């Protein structure tokens with residue numbers, strides 16, 4: 001059966017409806033524990049694009065019925081590598097649609113000058129099997145090769161183990177003398193914004209824009225950092241975000257400690273303080289997720305100390321075409 005593709009756009013409410021329909025079918029089948037994709041998620045993302053990034057989405061139909069989707073994202077000043085998202089509705093799998101969609105992806109990608117495509121797929125990792133062999137076989141059969149996996153860790157926050165968090169904080173402060181904690185919601189206070197931008201690898205104007213777009217995209221972000229009292233600079237920063245459409249769920253963002261200040265348990269203290277700060281404001285949240293490279297032992301050991309447990313793994317697949 002032949003497929004046709006049409007772009008996801010605000011001008012076409014049908015494309016948004018079909019994108020959500022396919023995304024939700026894929027999520028419910030492959031990874032039902034993650035938050036759903038909603039119409040307003042997609043509309044906000046289309047209305048508020050990240051600066052410097054081109055993000056394209058396409059709905060794939062066969063016989064007029066939506067059977068799949070794909071998305072491509074690449075930097076406007078360097079399109080060589082593109083991130084690919086590809087899904088086929090569960091009731092249309094193993095009929096060659098994935099292979100056909102990949103050919104359409106390649107046409108679009110090459111038309112924009114993308115040479116390398118990279119994509120994430122669920123991956124069976126020791127202890128976190130989600131019965132996901134198909135995507136890996138598909139990617140390998142299509143000539144893609146894999147990098148190391150990323151692990152998703154989840155903290156079940158109902159009845160948070162306060163004693164465990166107290167112990168972690170006690171251990172943290174034993175080494176973190178000479179620092180103080182600061183917490184804030186959404187916009188970073190003026191006196192801290194240069195340090196946060198630096199820790200995030202951005203200049204201050206770009207960081208302001210990142211914050212503005214994150215808010216426009218419907219996220220409320222809770223931040224905690226540690227200020228080095230000797231220099232009065234923020235040297236550690238972590239954040240957790242919340243979206244009102246998924247009141248049960250928190251998403252961990254970056255945790256960064258400036259290299260000269262590592263080894264003093266600032267990451268541990270920041271994360272415990274931020275988790276408590278977050279849950280004080282959003283006590284109805286029952287689960288927080290964080291995704292880390294499986295070999296990022298420092299952050300994984302902090303997460304485990306707080307009680308996060310692994311739930312599933314992704315591995316990144318990529319192929320360079322020419």
Ligand SMILES: CC(C)(COP(=O)(O)OP(=O)(O)OC[C@H]1O[C@@H](n2cnc3c(N)ncnc32)[C@H](O)[C@@H]1OP(=O)(O)O)[C@@H](O)C(=O)NCCC(=O)NCCS
Pocket residue numbers: 026030086087088089092093094095096097098099100119120121122133134135137138139141317
């Ligand atoms: C991966 C995915 C896109 C495959 O879509 P599909 O339409 O079922 O794939 P195709 O029918 O075109 O399969 C092409 C080849 O992939 C392999 N394959 C696909 N699914 C497989 C499965 N469940 N088990 C084993 N091999 C599988 C086979 O080699 C197949 O060729 P064959 O049917 O001649 O044996 C689909 O399972 C999906 O949407 N998964 C969730 C999202 C995802 O992980 N995307 C992949 C990112 S790399």
